[in-house]
Amino acid sequence: MAALLSVDAASKRFGGLLANRDVSLAIAPGEIVGLIGPNGAGKTTLFNCITGYMHPDGGRIVFDGREITNTRPESICALGVARTWQVVRAFGRMTVLENVVCGALARTSRIGQARARAGELLEFTELRDRGDAPAATLTLADKKRLEIARALATRPRLLLLDEAMSGLTPLETAAAVRLVRRIHQELGVTICVVEHVMEVVMPLSHRVIVLDYGVKIAEGAPQDVVRDAQVIRAYLGERRAAR
Ligand SMILES: Nc1ncnc2c1ncn2[C@@H]1O[C@H](COP(=O)(O)OP(=O)(O)OP(=O)(O)O)[C@@H](O)[C@H]1O
Ligand SMILES: [Mg+2]
Structure with missing residues (x-):
């Protein structure tokens, strides 16, 4: 099936820092994809590039067959991409x-x-x-x-959720997960979730993509990604230790 979103070798530089380095990924219509990785891995930067709030320095972003790499946020929104902000912006x-x-x-x-x-x-x-x-x-x-x-x-076809469930109590988190599932099932929206709470992101996601220092280091089914040695080293090990 043709991808709804494809990112091809996207890079974003802030001075000497490569926040996204040749990141390539595709999201199929109907998927829920988890995007995970340590603080500063480049998850929000990638959302910013996809939604036109920033323009990548290299690479290409295509939504529903149209190149949106250097498109303005309102035009990308009009095509059907919406996002939430990590720091709420009501x-x-x-x-x-x-x-x-x-x-x-x-x-x-x-x-x-x-x-x-x-x-x-x-x-x-x-x-x-x-x-x-x-x-x-x-x-x-x-x-x-x-x-x-x-x-x-x-009225998005693709919804990017940037830590829409972090900082909540367990009950609130469970309610937020139910809401995300209803958005997917009842509204038919394709979803990409950035989330640090593994108990939330793993059961929710059909597929998980892992960023570390701006680089995609793993991608696959949640049960495979949690066993990936590089992912454990870069991210999951540290999170287990922090608990
Ligand atoms: N506007 C900016 N100017 C300069 N540096 C930035 C800017 N935005 C992000 N960065 C840097 O780029 C890197 C990636 O940041 P980003 O916010 O994308 O990470 P993240 O994966 O979303 O992290 P977190 O899990 O903490 O939200 C970090 O080192 C960050 O300090
Ligand atoms: Mg972030």
């Missing part, structure tokens, strides 16, 4: 509903339609009863949910 003074309306306005200029879509997504993300609250007053778990609702309001 518009704090706006209400929860208004935040999601902003996402919906990427698809329609009619405010009534945008409000209706935003209402549906608040229902879907179980935020309906917080709709009139200023976004700044939400708990972290609800802020992360709001980020997801706003991203979904742009």
Whole structure:
């Protein structure tokens, strides 16, 4: 099957630091792919390059058959790629509903339609009863949910989740995992998740890609990746030891 997203030898340099080094990967329609690796491995940088917030210094990124390598974020969003931010970026003074309306306005200029879509997504993300609250007053778990609702309001075919489940309590994490599964199953969205919590990312992902110092060091089924000696050395060993 043709890839929905393909990244071909993408590199991104910050001064002397190569944050992504010839990273190649493909995501098929309908997949949930986990993107893991130590702090500073280049996961967020790769999301930034895919979504047009940064442009890679080398390589090529193709979404649904179209090259998007040097395309602007709003155009990439219009093609059907949405993301959440590792550090939540809700518009704090706006209400929860208004935040999601902003996402919906990427698809329609009619405010009534945008409000209706935003209402549906608040229902879907179980935020309906917080709709009139200023976004700044939400708990972290609800802020992360709001980020997801706003991203979904742009009607993505590919959703990139950057630590959308980190920092949550176990109960909140379980609810967030259920939400991600529903986005995949009920909305048919292809998903790439960056997450440090292995108990979350491994059962959720069909396939896992591992970055270390900007380089893709492994890729495969979760049960194989956790046994990969290089991955254990670079990342999993250190995480086990930290527990
Ligand atoms: N805008 C920037 N300017 C300079 N350096 C940057 C910039 N963004 C990221 N970096 C550096 O690039 C490297 C990769 O960072 P990145 O945020 O992509 O890592 P990450 O895998 O998302 O890490 P984490 O798990 O901590 O979120 C790091 O060394 C980081 O300090
Ligand atoms: Mg990051």
